[in-house]
Amino acid sequence: AQKVTQAQTEISVVEKEDVTLDCVYETRDTTYYLFWYKQPPSGELVFLIRRNSFDEQNEISGRYSWNFQKSTSSFNFTITASQVVDSAVYFCALRDNFNKFYFGSGTKLNVKP
Amino acid sequence: NAGVTQTPKFQVLKTGQSMTLQCAQDMNHNSMYWYRQDPGMGLRLIYYSASEGTTDKGEVPNGYNVSRLNKREFSLRLESAAPSQTSVYFCASVHGVRSSTNEKLFFGSGTQLSVL
Numbered sequence: 001a002q003k004v005t006q007a008q009t010e011i012s013v014v015e016k017e018d019v020t021l022d023c024v025y026e027t028r029d030t031t032y033y034l035f036w037y038k039q040p041p042s043g044e045l046v047f048l049i050r051r052n053s054f055d056e057q058n059e060i061s062g063r064y065s066w067n068f069q070k071s072t073s074s075f076n077f078t079i080t081a082s083q084v085v086d087s088a089v090y091f092c093a094l095r096d097n098f099n100k101f102y103f104g105s106g107t108k109l110n111v112k113p
Numbered sequence: 114n115a116g117v118t119q120t121p122k123f124q125v126l127k128t129g130q131s132m133t134l135q136c137a138q139d140m141n142h143n144s145m146y147w148y149r150q151d152p153g154m155g156l157r158l159i160y161y162s163a164s165e166g167t168t169d170k171g172e173v174p175n176g177y178n179v180s181r182l183n184k185r186e187f188s189l190r191l192e193s194a195a196p197s198q199t200s201v202y203f204c205a206s207v208h209g210v211r212s213s214t215n216e217k218l219f220f221g222s223g224t225q226l227s228v229l
Binding site: 093106 | 148154157171172223
């Protein structure tokens with residue numbers, strides 16, 4: 001069975017601080033895909049990144065960066081110099097070989113001015 | 114280009130009532146999904162459809178039925194609503210070609226359902 005764990009329920013930081021959101025997954029599939037989605041207070045779900053299991057390169061996009069480590073089954077997300085607009089719930093997800101997507105329970109990030 | 118459209122946006126039911134949540138996508142996607150979102154539980158997969166005429170159970174299918182009417186539409190039915198089904202429901206779709214670098218879930222805006 002597939003499982004995605006986001007142990008951090010809620011994190012509060014002050015603007016300009018760096019913050020890392022943890023994601024640990026379990027799967028027996030050799031090929032799988034990992035995702036991060038953002039859900040701002042307005043409620044919509046916004047795609048952030050997709051990573052396949054064969055690509056362990058870290059990725060940076062502006063203030064966002066992702067660290068994928070197969071050895072520890074982790075796909076962590078770091079926001080550098082956080083801003084109030086980063087306040088949201090962030091979900092990590094895994095897609096398996098059967099094209100089903102499994103989500104973690106989410107981490108609520110509060111960025112205070 | 115509307116993407117994924119869900120109706121209704123809000124609904125209040127009494128215990129035992131039935132209703133159908135509608136979902137349609139205009140992106141010619143093959144795969145469609147229904148999720149429910151509850152506080153502290155994240156998004157949990159209710160049902161999944163890989164293509165027209167096929168459906169498969171997800172993590173929490175009990176109390177729900179689905180219909181993949183055609184490639185565009187995937188409906189979720191509550192035959193006898195229970196308070197435990199109070200939740201926010203999201204429909205989503207994806208093209209279904211895993212090797213595509215653009216492969217990602219597109220979500221509807223959600224339906225907030227309260228069962229009293």
